[in-house]
Amino acid sequence: MADRRAKERLDLREVLERARTGTIEIEDIHTLSLSSRCALIRRMIDADNGVSNRTSATSLLRLSKTFEISEDFHEWQRQRRQSLIRATTKLENLSILDGFRNWHSISLDDKKSALKQSVRLHRDTYVQGLTEKLPFNHEFLEGGLSQKGKNLTLIFGSFSGDLKTGHCRIRQYQLYGELQRNPLEAFTTAHHEATHLIQHHLSVAFHKNQISPSHPLYQEAAYFHAIDTHKAYIPSAYAEAYAAQPNEVFAEGEGSKISSAIQALAC
Numbered sequence: 446m447a448d449r450r451a452k453e454r455l456d457l458r459e460v461l462e463r464a465r466t467g468t469i470e471i472e473d474i475h476t477l478s479l480s481s482r483c484a485l486i487r488r489m490i491d492a493d494n495g496v497s498n499r500t501s502a503t504s505l506l507r508l509s510k511t512f513e514i515s516e517d518f519h520e521w522q523r524q525r526r527q528s529l530i531r532a533t534t535k536l537e538n539l540s541i542l543d544g545f546r547n548w549h550s551i552s553l554d555d556k557k558s559a560l561k562q563s564v565r566l567h568r569d570t571y572v573q574g575l576t577e578k579l580p581f582n583h584e585f586l587e588g589g590l591s592q593k594g595k596n597l598t599l600i601f602g603s604f605s606g607d608l609k610t611g612h613c614r615i616r617q618y619q620l621y622g623e624l625q626r627n628p629l630e631a632f633t634t635a636h637h638e639a640t641h642l643i644q645h646h647l648s649v650a651f652h653k654n655q656i657s658p659s660h661p662l663y664q665e666a667a668y669f670h671a672i673d674t675h676k677a678y679i680p681s682a683y684a685e686a687y688a689a690q691p692n693e694v695f696a697e698g699e700g701s702k703i704s705s706a707i708q709a710l711a712c
Contacts, residue, residue, distance in 0.1 A: 457481050469504040474511050483677035497682040505686035512691050517661040529570040530706045545711040548628035560635045567639040576650040579611040602634040604641035608673050611649045637700030644669045
């Protein structure tokens with residue numbers, strides 16, 4: 446095990462050096478473990494100071510595409526999403542649909558309440574029977590602009606979580622009134638970040654050895670944990686690489702599918 450770790454460190458240094466002078470080849474990436482690939486992502490971003498350059502963007506895109514997601518995970522997520530949509534039609538959850546339906550006539554506080562209830566239902570439905578429920582805050586903030594160098598990015602939402610305590614935070618930005626004007630965008634953002642919340646639940650469960658190697662979602666839990674451990678989050682400034690990350694692919698897909706289903710039910 447010690448020899449393997451030493452080789453991993455050596456390989457990581459060699460690949461990082463090649464990344465600084467040219468594009469990482471697929472052969473280079475396949476020499477690295479899941480953890481080392483995430484460590485490499487973090488080191489490359491740090492070396493760029495978070496500002497995208499062409500070489501890093503291409504290498505990060507290739508890295509993003511090497512993380513494999515099982516069919517079990519796709520199927521599990523599809524089934525949970527169907528359960529969530531059915532749950533929104535229950536009497537105790539109808540305020541979610543009412544909130545969406547009456548968005549332009551209800552108060553800002555009522556809008557926030559509908560979004561919070563929808564996210565809570567998302568979390569409860571997806572983790573039921575899978576992991577313990579973790580404490581989280583759902584906050585609404587003004588603004589929504591981030592600047593890295595010359596890059597100015599509009600931010601709709603963000604997620605952060607602590608592996609040790611399990612506590613996590615969802616933030617939605619009101620975007621100078623955009624959240625109040627567009628219910629579909631507001632719910633899409635809420636459920637995008639809620640998907641990261643589910644990923645965090647799996648990461649924490651892996652961290653606490655609550656998911657065994659025989660579990661059908663073990664591979665994905667290990668992936669989310671490696672991302673959290675190394676803080677291997679590719680910023681949106683790296684456009685294609687950011688969008689290709691499986692954690693972001695799932696968040697974007699789930700957010701859109703759930704919010705569109707809520708819209709259809711509310712109409």
